[in-house]
Amino acid sequence: MKFDMVIKNGRIITSTESYYADIGISGEKIGAIGLDLDGSKIIDATGKLVTPGAVDTHVHLEMPIGEYVSTDDFYTGTRAAAFGGTTTFIDFVESKKDQSFSDALKERNGKAEAISVIDYSFHMTIGPDDMGKLNQVPAAVNAGCRSFKLYMAYGLKLNDGQLLKAIDAVNKAGALPVVHAENWDIITTLIDQNIAKGNSSPRWHPRSRPAELEGEAVERVISIASYLQSPIHILHISCPEAIQRVEDAKERGISVSAETCPQYLFLNWDVFEKKGLDGALPICSPPIRSQESQDGLWDYLSGGCFDTISTDHCPFTMSEKEFGMAAFNTIPGGVPSIEMRFPALYSKGVREGYITENQWVDLCCTSPARLFGMESKGDILVGKDADLVIFDPEKINPLSCETLHEKVDWTPYEGIDIIGWPELTISRGDILVDKGEFKAKPGRGKFL
Ligand code: URP
Ligand code: ZN
Ligand code: ZN
Numbered sequence: 001m002k003f004d005m006v007i008k009n010g011r012i013i014t015s016t017e018s019y020y021a022d023i024g025i026s027g028e029k030i031g032a033i034g035l036d037l038d039g040s041k042i043i044d045a046t047g048k049l050v051t052p053g054a055v056d057t058h059v060h061l062e063m064p065i066g067e068y069v070s071t072d073d074f075y076t077g078t079r080a081a082a083f084g085g086t087t088t089f090i091d092f093v094e095s096k097k098d099q100s101f102s103d104a105l106k107e108r109n110g111k112a113e114a115i116s117v118i119d120y121s122f123h124m125t126i127g128p129d130d131m132g133k134l135n136q137v138p139a140a141v142n143a144g145c146r147s148f149k150l151y152m153a154y155g156l157k158l159n160d161g162q163l164l165k166a167i168d169a170v171n172k173a174g175a176l177p178v179v180h181a182e183n184w185d186i187i188t189t190l191i192d193q194n195i196a197k198g199n200s201s202p203r204w205h206p207r208s209r210p211a212e213l214e215g216e217a218v219e220r221v222i223s224i225a226s227y228l229q230s231p232i233h234i235l236h237i238s239c240p241e242a243i244q245r246v247e248d249a250k251e252r253g254i255s256v257s258a259e260t261c262p263q264y265l266f267l268n269w270d271v272f273e274k275k276g277l278d279g280a281l282p283i284c285s286p287p288i289r290s291q292e293s294q295d296g297l298w299d300y301l302s303g304g305c306f307d308t309i310s311t312d313h314c315p316f317t318m319s320e321k322e323f324g325m326a327a328f329n330t331i332p333g334g335v336p337s338i339e340m341r342f343p344a345l346y347s348k349g350v351r352e353g354y355i356t357e358n359q360w361v362d363l364c365c366t367s368p369a370r371l372f373g374m375e376s377k378g379d380i381l382v383g384k385d386a387d388l389v390i391f392d393p394e395k396i397n398p399l400s401c402e403t404l405h406e407k408v409d410w411t412p413y414e415g416i417d418i419i420g421w422p423e424l425t426i427s428r429g430d431i432l433v434d435k436g437e438f439k440a441k442p443g444r445g446k447f448l
Contacts, residue, residue: 003031003039004429010045010390014052014380015362023050025386028428032382043424045390051361053087053118053387053427054342055368055378058235058259058310060334061091062111068332071315075115075442076407077338082432082440083405084339085422087118087387088369088377088448092149094125094156101133101140109447116445118427119385121372123149123178126166127156134169141173144447146373147233148175152217153182153285163224171230176372178233181217181242182209182286191329200327202272202279206287208329214286215241222249222256231255233371236312238264238286240296247305257307257371260297262337262344265309267412268294277322282412283331284312301363302354308368309345313338315408336406340399340413346391346420374448390424397421405438 003024011020012033024032024039061077063070072080074091081089091112095104101124112120124145126134137148148170151157158166163179170177190208194200199207218234222245225232237243237260246258263284268291271282282288300306314334324330342364349355355363369378376385397403399413425433432440 001038003037005041005043006037006039007043007045007050007388007390010048010050012050012380013357013361015358015366018357023380023388025429028386030380030382030384030386033380043390048423049357049391049393050380051085051389051391052365052378052380053389053425054085054364055088055374056081056086056310056313056338056341057090057308057368057372058261058312059089059091059338060312060314063092063314065314065332065334068316068320070334071317072313072336072338072407073115074112075117076405077313078117078445079438080339080405082117082425082427083422083438085342085389085391085425086338087425087427087432088120088374089118090121090123090147090372092125093122093145094127095130095133097129101136101145102143105140105143105145112445113443113447115442117432117440117442118445119377119448120445121146121374121448123147125149125156126158127151128158128162131162131165134165137169137175138173141175146175147178149178149180151180152221153180153184153187157184160220160224163221164228167225167230167232168228171228176231176233177225178235179221180235181214181221183213183217186210186213195327195329202283202328202331203269205272205283205328206269206289209285209287211239211241211289211293214239215245218242219245222246222254225256226254231257234258236261236286237306239289239293240300243297243300243305247300258305259308259310260301260306261310261312262341263288263312263335263412264297265294265301266344266348266416271412277318277325280325280328280331281318281321281410282335283321283328284314284333284335298354301349304359306363307371309341309363310368311337311341315406318409335412336408339404339406340418343397343418343421346393347418351419386426386429388426389422391420392423393420395419395421395423
């Protein structure tokens with residue numbers, strides 16, 4: 001049999017195995033994995049790794065947050081993702097007050113399907129104004145939302161009773177609650193105290209959001225979910241105090257999973273000591289914490305406590321960040337990471353021995369796809385979508401605004417050298433990026 005495309009001589013890395021074989025692609029699918037496969041197009045991957053396309057389950061593209069909209073749209077953000085080897089993402093939907101969840105999903109999907117380059121899905125947000133819509137959760141699940149975001153912070157914060165009702169509704173509809181866990185009452189109190197004392201510079205951002213209280217919020221929401229016998233997924237864990245609570249719950253047999261993000265693994269709170277605007281740019285929540293905290297997260301990652309690494313990609317331009325400079329709590333929160341995640345985790349995680357290459361693929365590809373029910377994604381098996389990355393483990397990419405493709409005029413990773421970068425990114429049999437050249441058309445991405 002002649003395949004449309006065959007990838008030859010690469011070392012295939014999955015979440016459980018590493019081995020040499022050819023991969024035959026028929027149309028959008030992996031048709032065979034074996035030796036001496038024949039194809040109309042042959043790609044030689046000698047000296048390269050072949051991984052599944054990476055899956056980023058936490059992204060905010062052209063996302064209205066307060067008076068700002070995150071700067072990467074569904075084209076520029078997914079193009080940057082493809083350069084970094086990501087072929088699937090999950091973004092968020094927020095419904096307006098008088099809008100049904102299904103209508104909000106339709107509206108947001110309309111924006112994504114017009115220009116997205118890679119495949120995607122959405123988490124539906126349940127805010128305090130949506131408590132009357134909990135009976136619509138099953139319809140939103142039928143329309144394609146398999147997970148619902150619940151906030152314990154910001155204006156979207158749910159109180160404990162609301163969390164109980166929302167988790168119950170989501171679980172009963174067969175979907176997964178995903179939670180932003182922080183203790184908002186403590187945070188707002190500390191912000192007020194710090195601002196009153198004149199402590200308004202960015203260094204007071206992490207100092208108003210203590211790690212111990214992120215841990216407390218994680219423990220509290222796990223307890224609520226455990227009482228309801230519902231699985232729960234904790235987003236953007238920033239510190240050992242929080243992942244420790246997840247580990248304890250897992251040991252007690254509770255169905256909890258956890259995500260961390262590159263900003264917590266590659267940066268520390270010295271970023272907030274930089275002078276002027278530079279110190280304000282990396283504000284995000286939960287905050288980037290101490291070096292000790294970062295070291296602790298790597299230990300938990302090595303130990304297998306995290307299930308996924310996603311980005312929480314939510315970029316704002318320098319001038320947007322500058323607009324809120326009067327005090328740390330008015331600066332729009334969020335950092336760009338959508339392009340560097342997968343290679344950066346190889347560069348530090350695998351090359352420096354914190355995780356194996358199989359853990360790398362599991363954290364960035366396989367587990368995220370499995371957790372969020374994307375059956376055709378995240379693995380290299382016959383019948384799966386031909387979402388593949390040919391990864392050059394020796395290619396050096398110094399991160400900067402010039403080398404990255406995100407639509408934002410700064411990166412918190414400026415000057416970090418990444419060793420290992422995708423040479424070719426393939427989505428459903430289409431080559432999206434070939435040796436730094438972008439080949440895909442906007443709008444080819446599909447809602448999963
Ligand atoms: O600061 C952040 N992380 N902004 C994005 C919104 C969120 O909380 O995930
Ligand atoms: Zn969040
Ligand atoms: Zn987020």
